[in-house]
Amino acid sequence: MKQMIAGIDIGGTKIAIALATADYEIKTKRIFPTQTSDGANRILERILDELGILIEQEQAELLKIGIACAGPLDVRQGLILSSPNLPGWFEFPIVEIIRRRMEVPVVLENDANAAALAEQKFGAGKGFNNLLYVTISTGIGGGIIADGKLIHGRTGNAGEIGHITVIPNGIRCGCGARGCLEAVCSGTGIARRFVEKIKSGADSRVIGRVQNIEQITAKHIAEAAAEGDPLAVDIWEETIFYLSIGLGNLIVMFEPEAIILGGGVSMTGEQLFRPLREQISNHVKILPAEKIQILHAGLGAESGIYGALALAGQ
Numbered sequence: 001m002k003q004m005i006a007g008i009d010i011g012g013t014k015i016a017i018a019l020a021t022a023d024y025e026i027k028t029k030r031i032f033p034t035q036t037s038d039g040a041n042r043i044l045e046r047i048l049d050e051l052g053i054l055i056e057q058e059q060a061e062l063l064k065i066g067i068a069c070a071g072p073l074d075v076r077q078g079l080i081l082s083s084p085n086l087p088g089w090f091e092f093p094i095v096e097i098i099r100r101r102m103e104v105p106v107v108l109e110n111d112a113n114a115a116a117l118a119e120q121k122f123g124a125g126k127g128f129n130n131l132l133y134v135t136i137s138t139g140i141g142g143g144i145i146a147d148g149k150l151i152h153g154r155t156g157n158a159g160e161i162g163h164i165t166v167i168p169n170g171i172r173c174g175c176g177a178r179g180c181l182e183a184v185c186s187g188t189g190i191a192r193r194f195v196e197k198i199k200s201g202a203d204s205r206v207i208g209r210v211q212n213i214e215q216i217t218a219k220h221i222a223e224a225a226a227e228g229d230p231l232a233v234d235i236w237e238e239t240i241f242y243l244s245i246g247l248g249n250l251i252v253m254f255e256p257e258a259i260i261l262g263g264g265v266s267m268t269g270e271q272l273f274r275p276l277r278e279q280i281s282n283h284v285k286i287l288p289a290e291k292i293q294i295l296h297a298g299l300g301a302e303s304g305i306y307g308a309l310a311l312a313g314q
Contacts, residue, residue, distance in 0.1 A: 004060040006051060007308030009111070010069040012036065012085025015047060016305045019054050022063070024122070024309055028054050040080075040089045048101055065098060065106045066311025068114035068304045075156035078108050084174075107311040113150050113159060114307025115299070116143025119260050121310050123298030128257040132250055133297070134161055136243075137263035139174075140182040144254060162186065164249060166242045181246040185239050187218035187265050194221050194235045204231040222268045240272065244279030251284050251292055262297030269296070 004027065009016040011034060018029040030050045035043065055062060072081045078095025080086065099106045109117075116133035119125040125133070129148040135141045142161030144151040151158050162182030163175050170179025171189075183189050195213050198204065206224045210216055224232035247259055266272060273294055281289045299306055 001059055001061040003063055004055075004058060005063050005309060005312035006054075006065045007305050007312055008047060008051070008065065008067045009114075009304035009308050010034070010047075010067065010086070011111070011304065012070065012083075015043075017047065017050050017054065018305050018309060019058055019060055020309050020312075022313065024306075024313060026305075026309070027058055029305070030054060034086075036085075036087055040086070040092045040094075044094065044097060048098065051102075062102060062104050064104055064312045065102060066114070066308040066313075067094065067098070067106065067108045068111045068308040068311070069094075069108065071110045072157055073108060073110055075108050075110070075152065078106070080108075107314070109150075109307070109311050110141075110143070110157070110159070111304055111307070112141035112161075113143040113152075114311060115262065115297075115303035116145055116159075116260075116307075117150065117310040118299055118303045118307035119262070119297055120145055122306050123303070124260050124295045125258060125298075130254065130256045132161070132247075132254065132256045132259045134247070134259060134261050135263035135297075136186060136261060136265040138186060138188050140186045140263075144250075146254060161246070161250065164246055166245045181242065185243045185246070185265075187263075190218040190221055190235060190239050190265070191216050193238070194231070197231055197235070202231050205229050206232060218265055219268075222265075222271060226271055236271075237275070240275050240279055244276055244283055247276070247294075248280050248283035248289070251280065251287060251289060255287055256292060258293040258295055260295050260297050262300070262303060266296055 004019045007018045015034050016031045018026050020026045070083045070085045080089045080092040095106045095108050125131045131145050133143045140162030142159050144159045163180045165179045166181050167179035171183050172178050173180035173183035198213050206220050221232045225236035277294050
């Protein structure tokens with residue numbers, strides 16, 4: 001039998017499972033929708049059934065399983081505490097259940113931390129021992145690697161980059177605090193600020209591209225900004241300003257070799273990266289910010305599954 005490791009990436013919309021060799025060559029993979037209405041136990045049964053099929057197909061001897069999942073988690077006790085993307089998964093002992101069923105070691109990690117590991121091992125972060133990974137999408141998440149190791153903090157929830165304050169007493173974030181980076185600079189936050197301006201009477205060519213303004217996304221705004229639409233330009237420049245404050249603070253605290261940006265908003269490429277690098281250099285003076293590389297993530301949508309495999313290979 002072939003000795004293999006397994007990775008499981010659990011998201012609110014889809015679940016990916018992969019089997020790989022000990023040197024991380026993926027041999028087979030399954031992706032299927034997350035039927036959140038089924039509840040934790042039924043979803044986990046589907047995961048284990050699919051994993052069993054892959055193991056049988058590959059005639060594999062399983063060595064270890066890595067799980068990447070949106071938090072908050074208790075990684076030390078192997079619990080999914082109360083993920084907003086997985087309603088009903090309250091203090092769910094996923095590690096214990098899988099370990100008992102599969103009879104192999106199981107490791108659980110926050111999905112952003114897992115993505116940070118994946119980028120360091122397989123993606124844009126190869127060769128760096130000190131890096132920050134930041135995903136800018138519906139929300140903002142992140143992982144911090146220092147001296148080659150993930151920083152977990154006391155309970156395993158360190159690295160919640162999206163919830164550092166960039167506007168004191170600013171708009172309320174979903175976490176309950178005010179002025180968080182996520183509330184301002186996530187894809188959702190960008191669209192919300194734009195729509196608020198429209199509702200206050202501002203005009204933009206974006207309005208003619210959607211059936212109603214609630215359909216406006218960060219992608220619409222970035223495209224309009226590239227075309228010179230004044231309102232879109234203002235919102236985009238404001239986004240980069242506050243993002244540079246947040247990342248600048250992290251640079252001063254951790255002095256990384258690189259910051260790796262992933263997620264949908266990062267797909268705007270140099271429209272984001274070029275002015276962001278300039279703004280960070282304006283904010284950070286105590287360190288040579290120009291020597292810290294700001295890079296686009298290399299793994300894209302595959303970061304979660306490769307992160308799970310990186311956990312399994314440790």
